[in-house]
Amino acid sequence: MILNQDFYFKKTDVVAKSLLGKILNLRLGSVIQKARIVEVEAYLGIQDPACHTYKNKRTNRTQSMYLAGGHSYVYLIYGMYHCLNVVTRDSSHPEAVLIRAVQPLSAALEFNKKKISTNGPGKLCKHFGINKSHDQMQLWKRTSPLFISQDDFQITKAEIVSCSRVGVDYAGEAAQWPLRFYISGNPYVSKIKK
DNA sequence: AGTGAGATGGCCT
DNA sequence: GGCCATCTCACTA
Numbered sequence: 001m002i003l004n005q006d007f008y009f010k011k012t013d014v015v016a017k018s019l020l021g022k023i024l025n026l027r028l029g030s031v032i033q034k035a036r037i038v039e040v041e042a043y044l045g046i047q048d049p050a051c052h053t054y055k056n057k058r059t060n061r062t063q064s065m066y067l068a069g070g071h072s073y074v075y076l077i078y079g080m081y082h083c084l085n086v087v088t089r090d091s092s093h094p095e096a097v098l099i100r101a102v103q104p105l106s107a108a109l110e111f112n113k114k115k116i117s118t119n120g121p122g123k124l125c126k127h128f129g130i131n132k133s134h135d136q137m138q139l140w141k142r143t144s145p146l147f148i149s150q151d152d153f154q155i156t157k158a159e160i161v162s163c164s165r166v167g168v169d170y171a172g173e174a175a176q177w178p179l180r181f182y183i184s185g186n187p188y189v190s191k192i193k194k
Numbered sequence: 195a196g197t198g199a200g201a202t203g204g205c206c207t
Numbered sequence: 208g209g210c211c212a213t214c215t216c217a218c219t220a
Contacts, residue, residue: 041212050212059205079202081213098212122213167212193214 002149005140008069012088012095015069016042017181019086019148021155024102026128027145033109033128035118036153039101039182039189041165043085045094050171053094064136065094072146074125074135081122082131086139086148099124100166100180103188120190159184166192 003022008015019037026033043051045065052062052075064073065087073085073096085096101119108115109129118124125131130146137146162178169175182189 043212052212061205075212076202076204078211078213079204083212085212100212120213126214165212170210171212 001151002142002147003140005068005070007140008086008088009090010088012044012093012097013042013179015086015088016040016097016179017160019097019099020160020181020183021150021153023105023149023151024099025147025149026130027147028109032106034105035102035124035128036105037099037101037148038103038186039099039119039180041098041100041181042179043096043098044179045089048095048171048177049174050165050168050177051095056094058094062094065096066091067136070138070140072134072137072139074130074132076132077122082125083121084125084130084134101182101188101190103186117188119188155183166190 019040022037024035024037045051045053046056048054053065061075067087069088071087073087074082077083084099088095100121102124104118112127116123116127118127134146137144139148161182161184163180164176165180
């Protein structure tokens, strides 16, 4: 069952937690690759020093975050990795959820000969071949190259671990905000260096 | 096991 | 010129 656009209009931390256990679908012609979302981070827009749209900073890159909830936001980081985000709320709240790790539900793609894992935001994009062409996709539409659905899989609140976000030490106090969420005990959750 | 450097491009002062 | 919502590899021990 595909998630409708309303799903993405709730508060960003709520959307983030709700995305845990949902299914990321990548369409490649007639084939659809599936993976379960197991780790996410919330980025709270204009009031969040760790967010690209902090203080309403509108750049070429962040245009996607000003779209309505349910669009994708893909950007290049460190010159070589892509990160996949899900935009939340409306255009006056440029907020998003970073997909940090997924559990593959389909066989590896043909081009993925090096068996790249999916336990990190850069790695999962490489695994699926996600790049700038997957920016601004409509995740609530089954016809999109990228969309999100759900199945019978359920998690309880007790299975959700909350902690601080990764790689945002520059953000001062906000670096401590408990906006990283993952499914307790899931082996595909990213390993953090510290 | 733990540390450190390098890759590499877009966006920033 | 410097920093980044990252990751891999090489080096120490």
